Amino acid sequence: MKKKKQKFKPSFGTAEDNDGVRAKKHLGQHFLKDEGIAEQIADTLSGSNYSKVLEIGPGMGVLTKYLLQKDVEVHVIEIDTESVAYLHENYPALHGRIYEQDFLKYDLSQVFQQESYAVIGNFPYNISTQIVFKVLENRDLVPEFSGMFQKEVAKRICEKEGNKTYGILSVLTQAFYEAEYLFTVPPSVFNPPPKVDSGVLRLRRKENYSLPCDERLFFRVVKAAFNQRRKTLRNSLKTFDLPDSLREDTIFGQRPEQLSTEAFMDLTLKIQPYAISS
Structure with missing residues (x-):
């Protein structure tokens, strides 16, 4: 039976303003104060194929409180000392599972070893793309990833080929995950309040997420193609020094935004015999 798509109905402005921790501009902090939205973000997690959840940047725990109501073991990672102190004082259920660390630099195997876990959060705009790439690096252990981004970034991650916002982040994420844009959240x-809208998305790892081509070459091809996105692939991939016979293939006459993730895999397979050692 086909699962009915979940509908999201944001309820804005239902919580009191946050007190206790000062938002720090250099950390990109914008504390969510709407309880309804926090609960909806927590509900984006299915709980399938994992029993642990890592929340990035919990701040004062507006999202954390709803995660703790679920049948999962919640871990949080927070770089802000003031927020960490607040969490220790107000969320005793997290004892031993609060990590005062920089997520981008932290070795997650110290926490989860080889156990699967979901990742969730209200992500700082200034490092959100880097967070996605780190999740991709750890995709073998992350079957589900959801949370709030700057709307423009969330849309880009979920975008399909044929659109101007479709790019490196779209292709590399969708190579391994099914991406779904869920709902928009206003600055208020x-x-x-930030100066732009936010967007909530969900990524669910594909059942078969191993690539049919060389993974490192796939990343190189995608990045090289979009670094000169206005050019055809015949021109943007010149650095691969491919033979003229291959470059006559019709796929090289297209621009990168015209290619689906699967088409990029096919392109990589065509290039692979010539470029795998370069």
């Missing part, structure tokens, strides 16, 4: 539900 944050303290302090």
